[in-house]
Amino acid sequence: MIFEQIATGGCQSYLLGCDDSHSAILIDPNIAQMDRYLGFAAKDGVRIRYVLDTHTHADHFSAAKELGKTLGVPVVASKLSPAPYADFRLDDGEILRVGNMRLRALHTPGHTRDSMCILAEDRIFTGDTLLIGGTGRTDLPTGDPDQLYDSLFGRVLKQDPALLVYPAHDYKGRSHSSIGEEIANNPRLQKRDRAEFIAMMKQLNLDAPTHLTEALRTNMSGGKTVAQLLSEASAHVPFVSMAELAERVGRNDLGLILLDVREKDAFVSGHIPGAQHLPRGQLELRVNKELPDPTRRILVACEFGQISTLAAATLRELGYVNAAALDGGMKAWREAGHPVTVL
Numbered sequence: 001m002i003f004e005q006i007a008t009g010g011c012q013s014y015l016l017g018c019d020d021s022h023s024a025i026l027i028d029p030n031i032a033q034m035d036r037y038l039g040f041a042a043k044d045g046v047r048i049r050y051v052l053d054t055h056t057h058a059d060h061f062s063a064a065k066e067l068g069k070t071l072g073v074p075v076v077a078s079k080l081s082p083a084p085y086a087d088f089r090l091d092d093g094e095i096l097r098v099g100n101m102r103l104r105a106l107h108t109p110g111h112t113r114d115s116m117c118i119l120a121e122d123r124i125f126t127g128d129t130l131l132i133g134g135t136g137r138t139d140l141p142t143g144d145p146d147q148l149y150d151s152l153f154g155r156v157l158k159q160d161p162a163l164l165v166y167p168a169h170d171y172k173g174r175s176h177s178s179i180g181e182e183i184a185n186n187p188r189l190q191k192r193d194r195a196e197f198i199a200m201m202k203q204l205n206l207d208a209p210t211h212l213t214e215a216l217r218t219n220m221s222g223g224k225t226v227a228q229l230l231s232e233a234s235a236h237v238p239f240v241s242m243a244e245l246a247e248r249v250g251r252n253d254l255g256l257i258l259l260d261v262r263e264k265d266a267f268v269s270g271h272i273p274g275a276q277h278l279p280r281g282q283l284e285l286r287v288n289k290e291l292p293d294p295t296r297r298i299l300v301a302c303e304f305g306q307i308s309t310l311a312a313a314t315l316r317e318l319g320y321v322n323a324a325a326l327d328g329g330m331k332a333w334r335e336a337g338h339p340v341t342v343l
């Protein structure tokens with residue numbers, strides 16, 4: 001078996017390849033590491049045939065949809081997954097063949113309703129059902145400690161004790177453990193009585209994960225994160241440095257249309273000398289009147305340098321081939337002590 005464990009902070013992703021066919025599957029990919037997974041696949045000489053999520057993640061952004069689309073391969077998830085982009089849904093006990101490897105899905109609800117573990121030869125990918133020295137939490141949407149009890153004590157822990165456990169998370173830099181080690185040492189598994197286990201899970205009082213709403217929104221719908229939207233926009237937009245703009249302002253000749261896309265109040269209270277005002281919210285409505293020449297060089301500015309990127313991308317899409325965005329925003333401009341016009 002060709003095997004890579006790729007960590008992003010505490011999130012663990014796995015690339016699993018068949019030695020004979022060089023077909024591979026990517027388990028629990030994270031959007032931040034997309035290029036890295038492709039790099040690993042190239043290094044290992046495997047072709048990713050499937051992308052799989054063990055469950056709907058609430059703490060990171062899944063790359064499953066994006067990679068499935070990029071690679072033209074199915075996104076595998078549990079039959080109970082709410083993700084509309086999951087196009088290969090595994091039922092409990094079903095086997096997915098990846099080259100000559102056989103991966104068996106074990107439905108293990110509890111951390112989420114759609115949680116599953118994947119058995120592959122000598123190892124089990126436990127998602128957030130079983131962690132090293134812990135278990136997944138059950139207080140997030142669709143979590144259920146009663147179901148987790150059944151999934152752990154009735155299913156996962158009944159597997160071969162020698163099976164290697166590879167979880168979806170580990171925050172202490174550990175790579176894996178085994179079912180036997182977890183039965184013996186995992187503090188949460190020492191509560192073997194159902195009622196005691198449930199009471200313990202209900203008393204954990206954990207902080208909500210960062211980006212919870214955005215992670216659930218994007219992972220359940222296949223929609224984009226704000227960071228993705230910005231990164232896609234910036235891939236199609238050239239940037240102009242604040243130093244260059246300051247120099248143009250200094251010689252009193254901008255030589256371009258400087259477009260401030262903030263709201264009116266912000267513009268009135270201070271803008272870069274010579275800037276023209278066209279709020280982002282009215283861009284498409286007023287663009288024909290305000291910017292009649294699509295060949296003019298347009299430099300878009302906003303408060304933090306993010307909305308201006310989106311606005312510049314929109315302008316380029318509309319045919320303003322020379323639209324660019326300021327690398328930075330008004331906040332940085334003011335802090336650098338550059339001149340400001342107040343109306």
Ligand SMILES: [Fe+2]
Pocket residue numbers: 055056057058059111128136
């Ligand atoms: Fe999770």
